[in-house]
Amino acid sequence: MKSDAIAFGLAGIVFGLIAGWVIGVQQASPRTPAAAATSAAPADSSSGTRAAALDEARVTALKSVAEREPSNAKARADLANLYFDAERYDDAIKWYAEALKVNPKDVDVSTDLGISYYYTNQPDKALAQFDASLKLDQKHTKTLLNIGVVRAFAKQDLDGATAAWRQVVALAPESPEGQAAKRALDSLQSAHSGAGAAKKPGA
Numbered sequence: 256m257k258s259d260a261i262a263f264g265l266a267g268i269v270f271g272l273i274a275g276w277v278i279g280v281q282q283a284s285p286r287t288p289a290a291a292a293t294s295a296a297p298a299d300s301s302s303g304t305r306a307a308a309l310d311e312a313r314v315t316a317l318k319s320v321a322e323r324e325p326s327n328a329k330a331r332a333d334l335a336n337l338y339f340d341a342e343r344y345d346d347a348i349k350w351y352a353e354a355l356k357v358n359p360k361d362v363d364v365s366t367d368l369g370i371s372y373y374y375t376n377q378p379d380k381a382l383a384q385f386d387a388s389l390k391l392d393q394k395h396t397k398t399l400l401n402i403g404v405v406r407a408f409a410k411q412d413l414d415g416a417t418a419a420w421r422q423v424v425a426l427a428p429e430s431p432e433g434q435a436a437k438r439a440l441d442s443l444q445s446a447h448s449g450a451g452a453a454k455k456p457g458a
Contacts, residue, residue: 397432
């Protein structure tokens with residue numbers, strides 16, 4: 256258990272550089288990974304990435320559409336994305352949930368909701384939402400990638416994180432998600448090796 260704690264600390268230094276991008280990878284969203292990226296864990300805002308300014312005019316327009324069109328899931332998801340990019344995650348949660356009520360089969364929105372839970376320090380809710388995403392698409396690499404991030408950084412479950420990232424690599428090794436998962440696995444392996452080497456002389 257102690258070696259796991261050491262490995263986790265070392266891995267965080269290396270993996271923290273890519274985790275913000277990992278958690279924000281979008282497959283069907285107008286946002287860019289750089290805009291969505293913040294940091295490895297909700298409590299750490301040292302990555303230097305600034306929240307996007309909230310476009311109030313766009314928010315007003317989308318809210319008007321949402322009120323006028325109760326069955327418009329896209330307007331609700333777009334509104335959630337704006338709040339997410341501005342790091343107003345509680346508002347993002349509200350609108351992702353609204354979008355899912357209209358279109359409960361949108362796996363990307365489901366996973367974005369899970370990510371928003373993660374950023375509001377609700378890792379268990381995040382993982383539960385990711386489970387819901389996998390029920391929609393058990394091979395959804397973005398979801399599996401984020402499961403690894405939450406398990407590693409919020410739950411300190413390196414075995415669970417490793418299993419999730421290995422699935423991503425097996426499913427789509429050449430995809431951006433697959434490459435990010437491979438880097439994460441490599442960083443964990445290096446950290447474990449380093450911890451083992453440091454421990455050996457005193458063992």
